[in-house]
Amino acid sequence: MxxxxxxxxxxxxxxxxxxxxxxxxxxxxAVTDAERAGVAVSPDGAAVRRDIGxxxxxxxxxxxxxxxxxxxxxxxPAPHQVAAELWDTVAMKKVSSKRSLVYHGxxxxxxTLVGFAIGTVAGVLLAVGIVHSRAMxxxxxxxxxxxxxxxxxxxxxxxxxxxxxxxxxxxVPKAIISAYLSFFPVVxxxxxxxRSPSPMDLDLMRTWSASRGQTFRKLRLPxxxxxxxxxxxxxxxxxxxxxxxxxxxTGAVRGLGARLLTGSYYGQTIQIWSALxxxxxxxxxxxxxxxxxxxxxxxxxxxxx
Amino acid sequence: MxxxxxxxxxxxxxxxxxxxxxxxxxxxxxxxxxKGEFVSFIGPSGCGKTTFLRCIAALEEPxxxxxxxxxxxxxxxxxxxxxxxxxxxxxxxxxxxxAGNVRLPLEIMGFSRADQKARAEKVLDLxxxxxxxxxFPWQLSGGMQQRASIARxxxxxxxxxxxxxxxxxxxxxVRDHLNEELLKLWARTGKTIxxxxxxxxxxVYLSTRIVVMSPRPGRITDVIESPLPKxxxxxxxxxxxxxxxxxxxxxxxxxxxxxx
Numbered sequence: 001m002x003x004x005x006x007x008x009x010x011x012x013x014x015x016x017x018x019x020x021x022x023x024x025x026x027x028x029x030a031v032t033d034a035e036r037a038g039v040a041v042s043p044d045g046a047a048v049r050r051d052i053g054x055x056x057x058x059x060x061x062x063x064x065x066x067x068x069x070x071x072x073x074x075x076x077p078a079p080h081q082v083a084a085e086l087w088d089t090v091a092m093k094k095v096s097s098k099r100s101l102v103y104h105g106x107x108x109x110x111x112t113l114v115g116f117a118i119g120t121v122a123g124v125l126l127a128v129g130i131v132h133s134r135a136m137x138x139x140x141x142x143x144x145x146x147x148x149x150x151x152x153x154x155x156x157x158x159x160x161x162x163x164x165x166x167x168x169x170x171x172v173p174k175a176i177i178s179a180y181l182s183f184f185p186v187v188x189x190x191x192x193x194x195r196s197p198s199p200m201d202l203d204l205m206r207t208w209s210a211s212r213g214q215t216f217r218k219l220r221l222p223x224x225x226x227x228x229x230x231x232x233x234x235x236x237x238x239x240x241x242x243x244x245x246x247x248x249x250t251g252a253v254r255g256l257g258a259r260l261l262t263g264s265y266y267g268q269t270i271q272i273w274s275a276l277x278x279x280x281x282x283x284x285x286x287x288x289x290x291x292x293x294x295x296x297x298x299x300x301x302x303x304x305x
Numbered sequence: 306m307x308x309x310x311x312x313x314x315x316x317x318x319x320x321x322x323x324x325x326x327x328x329x330x331x332x333x334x335x336x337x338x339x340k341g342e343f344v345s346f347i348g349p350s351g352c353g354k355t356t357f358l359r360c361i362a363a364l365e366e367p368x369x370x371x372x373x374x375x376x377x378x379x380x381x382x383x384x385x386x387x388x389x390x391x392x393x394x395x396x397x398x399x400x401x402x403x404a405g406n407v408r409l410p411l412e413i414m415g416f417s418r419a420d421q422k423a424r425a426e427k428v429l430d431l432x433x434x435x436x437x438x439x440x441f442p443w444q445l446s447g448g449m450q451q452r453a454s455i456a457r458x459x460x461x462x463x464x465x466x467x468x469x470x471x472x473x474x475x476x477x478x479v480r481d482h483l484n485e486e487l488l489k490l491w492a493r494t495g496k497t498i499x500x501x502x503x504x505x506x507x508x509v510y511l512s513t514r515i516v517v518m519s520p521r522p523g524r525i526t527d528v529i530e531s532p533l534p535k536x537x538x539x540x541x542x543x544x545x546x547x548x549x550x551x552x553x554x555x556x557x558x559x560x561x562x563x564x565x
Binding site for chain 1: 362364383384386388389392394396400401409412414
């Protein structure tokens, strides 16, 4: 717990910076609103103020700063506004409600988990093939790398459209985009892990006339476990990104991606930010879950210390 | 040595093809090793001593000459579990306990569970590691780890023990102790041991025969029969006989232009 102090200091610094940024970001609207309400502002006239820098305007109208933290559609919502929205949509709404972030979160999470499972299985299988077959190593790896150089935003709509034309909609297309992003780190990590035994380790296996299957089960597979977990942590975060990206091009009405989308349609910046934070918290939770699983597995294997 | 040799090499060649042209790792190596002998291979880097051991273990394929182990090809001998191999590093799997590591070859060879357990206990006792079976490798010192790896090589009762600088990475005090232990183990089990080393005192202290090798091409320059008794306390290393043998080994190494 010695690190608690520094952590809190950093968090406080970020929050303070955020509040400070709210003032210039929202000052134009705040001044205009104040003028409409009959409060004296300088200078008068929205057209004049449009050409004035945000910082100068903020310094000339310190009496309206309070409003920059309390607008309905601010350019940058203040931390407490986002927190209140998060609290309201996570804890105060029924989970079956269309306004509940838990509901939307679950829609995205289910696609993430299915995609992650597909990506992990595919990644591990590809890695096993790549390690055991030189032909696969030469033929599959370049494609795997090429697949990740294509912007996901470009390929996601095509996956959705193609699958939709054959009648597949809903969770599956999103899961496939998730899998598309998450299989790659698994392939790379697993290939490295399965190849991690030293030549001496492999020679030992040969002196016992071990078959390829035995070498795989008793040496390569256990040796790859730490590498696999490192990959899974990257993979699950990538899966979540994939699921959200998969919700964007369809104009989906459910899911965290949909919340981001509708928020941007209607200028609901607070909704966008709370959806962003929900996503970040969800990702952190998923990575923490994998970490816990990693610790438990390695401890069970005796290599965790 | 009236019985047929356990290991027999005649005009053995091994040439590696590299980008810089062929490298003669072994050239015209003739050597017979009898049952129960302790033969050390000594020489500078590149003299082919490790390569020769790897040929016996069928980890390398000779390009010429003949090599038999127990009258079979090295490949057949391996399948018949003729030898246990000990590398310079212990090579214990960190995710297995010491006993689990010793059981590993037994699992691969398909011994029954009860047999695995009994054998693991027996060989751990043999290397003075009784009671350490449940520990993980990182909980043991380097010397103990290397003893565990010797136990692993002994677990399936091979007649031949091939050791490639097994104590090379250990400090001298631990090394002396393990040398003494190894001699006792050899006396108790009657194994045939092939032992690669860089150290003249180690070779002289342990061996019944010392094979001196030299590089470019890798070949045998001298084979020295040790006049030392089978019973060897550590302080035998200060006797004139010991120093005499050590001197001959050093001469042999020099004659091979090893340090040009």
